[in-house]
Amino acid sequence: MVKPRLNWSAEPWSDDEMLECAMVVPETADTATFTFRAPSGAWFDYEPGQFVTLDLPVDPAKGAAGNVQRTYTISSSPSRPLSISVTVKAQKDSIGTRWMLEHLKPGMKIRAFGPSGIFSFHRHKAKKYLFVSAGSGITPMMAMTTWAWDSGEMPDITFVHAARRPSEIIFRERLEQFANRVPGLQLRFSVEELDPFRTWHGYQGRLNQIMLGLMAPDYLEREVFCCGPEPFMQSVREMLISLGFDMEHYHQESFGAPVASEAEAPLIEDVTPDAQVAAEITFAASGVTAPCAETDTVLAVAKQAGLNIPSGCTFGLCGTCKVKKLSGEVHMVHNGGISDDEIAEGYILACCANPMGKVSVEV
Known part of the structure; x- marks a missing residue:
């Protein structure tokens, strides 16, 4: 050295x-x-x-x-x-x-x-922060958390990190050492897989809006900083939007393409259902077509039309309301009740799928 x-x-x-x-x-x-x-x-x-x-x-x-x-x-x-x-x-x-x-x-x-770079909580002062990261996207969160620790005035930080396995959580021991000594830092880790012969008491599965709500119940009060692969950040944005978060308080940095200035920041154009925009759902097997708004779910429109789609949790977790989409586009933010392969085959969860224009489903 x-x-x-x-x-x-x-x-x-x-x-x-x-x-x-x-x-x-x-x-x-x-x-x-x-x-x-x-x-x-x-x-x-x-x-x-x-x-x-x-x-x-x-x-x-x-x-x-x-x-x-x-x-x-x-x-x-x-x-x-x-x-x-x-x-x-x-x-x-x-x-x-x-x-x-x-x-x-x-x-x-x-x-x-x-x-x-412009990704720093020094540029967005707040009493409460929510850090959300995946993989090596944890690095700017570690820098900001270390600054907060060294300042002697640790703010209220909920630190959410997603990794493939517990053994792949970068900085885990250092973060736990910080959290063991200050009440202002709360760690929330989620993993997709477990390490063999090692117990894990945290969250398991892909980060979803149910997990996020449990990890940070007061998320509406927090300034959010997010970093990770683009699909991960898009998923986080969709979760927050569906939960009613004010996205003026959301900030992100892709570890693939960091932004040097405000002028270089890419325009984020997420799909957001609009209650003022008309849509239409055709239930092909029943021969029923029903007008609706983009903010209506396929399940809600079916019930209003007198049709029955079996359902359980109604928030995208259980998968009971899975139906085949025949045509059109939907906006769907789910909580693990459907797999990527099923989505690729055209299936949707009726309880959390919003029609974007004209849609036809096999019901």
């Missing part, structure tokens, strides 16, 4: 100076944290949640023509300014990240650019 160089008269680091790798810490089987220092002793000034771009000398044999640039959220906090860290997780098609995991060692120097 590189010895720390304390230089209290130094200026903040600028990307004119290369970074020196000081330490590499394995986090999970395919994830590691790389800590860097400035050889001059410069300190790091940035907002928790921002990112840095690394210039990586990838071997051309790995499919790269010369250096490649990869952007990573800074997982450390500016409250600890003598170093800067990124936590990287290798994906199937990783080139830069795979090079880092296999070749980047303490003492090596690389070029870096930044820090930059």
Whole structure:
């Protein structure tokens, strides 16, 4: 490990100076944290949640023509300014990240650019926060939580994280150490699979709106920050919209494409059923066509038309109201009562499917 160089008269680091790798810490089987220092002793000034771009000398044999640039959220906090860290997780098609995991060692120097980005709770002050992340999307949440811890004024944070298995929850022990010492941090983990021979007492299954409501009952009062793969973030947005959340208080950052400025922020155009927009459902087997609004569910319209679709929970969990859609489009936010394969085959859950225009179902 590189010895720390304390230089209290130094200026903040600028990307004119290369970074020196000081330490590499394995986090999970395919994830590691790389800590860097400035050889001059410069300190790091940035907002928790921002990112840095690394210039990586990838071997051309790995499919790269010369250096490649990869952007990573800074997982450390500016409250600890003598170093800067990124936590990287290798994906199937990783080139830069795979090079880092296999070749980047303490003492090596690389070029870096930044820090930059707009994803930070410093820009959206609130008394209560809801952090929602998946996979390596946990990194900006870790930076913001560490800042809150170091500030000595831990706000009310509900920290929701989704992982494939308990053993793949990055920063789990560090977060639990924080949460064990302050009442303001509540951890809520969900996993899709269990580790063999290890007990798990948390949530299991894909994160859904029922889980989210249980994890953060006061979600309507919270400023929400979300980071993860785009399908995950879209699912979170749909959950919040269906729960009546004011999306002016929602902020997101994709770990695939971090945003450097407000001008670069992509326009999010989620489908939202509108009570003022007319729709129509044809129940093909019954020969009934009923007008309705986009905010009506297929189940509700069927009942109003005197038709019976067997149902149970009525909020997308049990799967009892599963029916085949013959044509048209629906907007559906469910809670696990239907599989992706069934959706691909054209099935919907009548209790939580909203018609978008003209729709025909096999009822």
